Amino acid sequence: MSITIRELTPGFVGEVSGIDLTQPLTAAQAAELEAGMDRYAVLVYHNQRFTDDQQKAFSRNFGPLEETAGGNVTKAADRRLDPEMADVSNLGADHKPLARDDRRRLFNLGNQLWHSDSSFRAIPAKYSLLSGRTVVDAGGNTEFADMRAAYDTLDDRTKAEIEDLVCEHSLIYSRGTLGFSDLSEAEQRMFKPVRQRLARVHPATGRKSLYLSSHIGTIIGWPMPEARAFIRDLTEHAVQPRFTYSHKWRQHDFVMWDNRATMHRVRRFDETLIRDMRRTTVAGSTVTVEQLAA
Numbered sequence: 591m592s593i594t595i596r597e598l599t600p601g602f603v604g605e606v607s608g609i610d611l612t613q614p615l616t617a618a619q620a621a622e623l624e625a626g627m628d629r630y631a632v633l634v635y636h637n638q639r640f641t642d643d644q645q646k647a648f649s650r651n652f653g654p655l656e657e658t659a660g661g662n663v664t665k666a667a668d669r670r671l672d673p674e675m676a677d678v679s680n681l682g683a684d685h686k687p688l689a690r691d692d693r694r695r696l697f698n699l700g701n702q703l704w705h706s707d708s709s710f711r712a713i714p715a716k717y718s719l720l721s722g723r724t725v726v727d728a729g730g731n732t733e734f735a736d737m738r739a740a741y742d743t744l745d746d747r748t749k750a751e752i753e754d755l756v757c758e759h760s761l762i763y764s765r766g767t768l769g770f771s772d773l774s775e776a777e778q779r780m781f782k783p784v785r786q787r788l789a790r791v792h793p794a795t796g797r798k799s800l801y802l803s804s805h806i807g808t809i810i811g812w813p814m815p816e817a818r819a820f821i822r823d824l825t826e827h828a829v830q831p832r833f834t835y836s837h838k839w840r841q842h843d844f845v846m847w848d849n850r851a852t853m854h855r856v857r858r859f860d861e862t863l864i865r866d867m868r869r870t871t872v873a874g875s876t877v878t879v880e881q882l883a884a
């Protein structure tokens with residue numbers, strides 16, 4: 591068996607076959623997949639029947655895993671999965687759908703807004719790897735936007751304008767957009783805004799991309815309404831259908847994406863049904879801009 595990558599969306603999404611990710615990879619196989627990630631930015635695989643340990647082991651081929659702490663309002667004691675597995679399901683520890691008004695569910699609805707994972711951390715994520723353990727038939731697609739293409743198609747004036755701009759990102763901002771603001775003082779401290787460049791350079795390919803995320807609340811040095819209006823405008827540009835791919839999930843699909851070059855969101859679905867999605871996250875290695883002293 592050898593790895594084959596079929597292009598689903600030109601230069602953006604590849605569908606991989608000829609490899610069983612539940613088994614240990616050779617260094618050459620891991621390098622081939624990483625090269626595929628650099629060439630595309632999203633890779634889709636089918637029929638990968640992972641256990642959590644196998645998913646973690648596969649993910650570690652691309653770097654150390656990011657811990658999920660600091661990225662949600664679920665208390666450690668209420669977790670369904672271990673701390674290295676991001677639980678992006680609609681389920682509680684009892685494996686049943688969360689109640690409509692459950693605070694954890696309301697917080698997690700933020701995943702329906704276009705974002706880049708962990709842009710609210712000083713060192714944001716490299717890859718996210720999402721396994722569809724139980725998928726829903728209707729709705730629940732995950733959509734991706736190519737932020738390199740979004741950057742490339744900006745006019746020169748806008749490129750020059752954003753070159754050195756720095757944004758503040760926080761879960762407080764993205765959740766605030768949805769009217770979710772009931773955060774404890776400890777949560778507000780945990781979600782303290784961080785700084786990210788608006789135009790970033792990919793460390794492996796050297797390609798530039800627009801680093802947008804619903805976690806953005808302002809641009810440093812700008813009046814907030816002007817910053818938000820501009821970010822909204824750039825986001826509208828970036829998520830035009832010509833830059834996006836919508837993934838309709840099949841059972842045991844596995845999708846990995848490069849957060850340094852993409853945004854994504856999940857579409858709504860009937861949340862009385864079980865949608866069991868489990869994510870591992872490969873940590874990034876550097877800040878995009880210097881942070882303020884703590």
Ligand code: OGA
Pocket residue numbers: 678701707718720730731732854855856857867869
């Ligand atoms: C994620 C996320 C997408 C989904 O895993 O990072 O935003 O389809 N979820 O649940």
Ligand code: MN
Pocket residue numbers: 701705706707854
């Ligand atoms: Mn996400």
